[in-house]
Amino acid sequence: MKVSLFVTCLADQMYPEVAESVVRLLHRYGCEVDLPELQTCCGQPAFNSGYQDEARAVARNLIRAFEHSDYVVSPSGSCAGMVHHYYPDLFRDEPEWKAKAEALVAKTYEFSQFLVRVLGVKDVGASFPYKVTYHPSCHASRLLGVREEPLELLRNVRDVEFVDLPKKEDCCGFGGTFAVKMADMSEAMVCEKAAHVCETGAEVLVGGDMGCLMNIGGRLNKEGKPVRVLHLAQLLEEGVKLR
Incomplete structure (x- = not known):
């Protein structure tokens, strides 16, 4: 199974160890993971501040980055939520881009969501005595x-x-x-x-x-x-x- 990591700004810049843990766990279940270098921010900061045109420009870039991915997995429910909940509406007046946004929505998952719903993994065999x-x-x-x-x-x-x-x-x-x-x-x-x-x-x-x-x-x-x-x-x- 081929998976693209949607790393997010915070993981990339401040918590790379989180992204590394995600990749290593996905590897355990046979996933081939890549990191499209074109990806940047999901556009959420601009969108939440009312800058829809700027958010739309950033969203286009993210859509392009994952256009050829089979699955997109993110360690952030917030960023994955931005894609799922707001991307189609951002492009409601642009049919071609709306279709591309909906295609990204269909293959984008938060980390635990992907493990449980797609891979069917509920027990990774971990022990944590705390x-x-x-x-x-x-x-x-x-x-x-x-x-x-x-x-x-x-x-x-x-x-x-x-x-x-x-x-x-x-x-x-x-x-x-x-x-x-x-x-x-x-x-x-x-x-x-x-x-x-x-x-x-x-x-x-x-x-x-x-x-x-x-x-x-x-x-x-x-x-x-x-x-x-x-x-x-x-x-x-x-x-x-x-x-």
């Missing part, structure tokens, strides 16, 4: 409908002590440009989220979006809280090594 809580990102759960897939993968990890996160449905306050434009509100939200993480007593916070994890992890670090922050792919890959 107390873990999970933050479901807004875009993955609400735009993509990715809710059970990460939990199915976590439930099948041996030796893990899983603790439910209080008020887990609440946003962490990142929201891309929201965190810049509404800094005070964003800070209040992430402080509340960090407090709930600490309330669980978890040693590890896991999630599927680096934007959320960067935001919550930054707050926990600022408060001196000894909570390790990992992307789901990192936890699964580390757990495989521990077996």
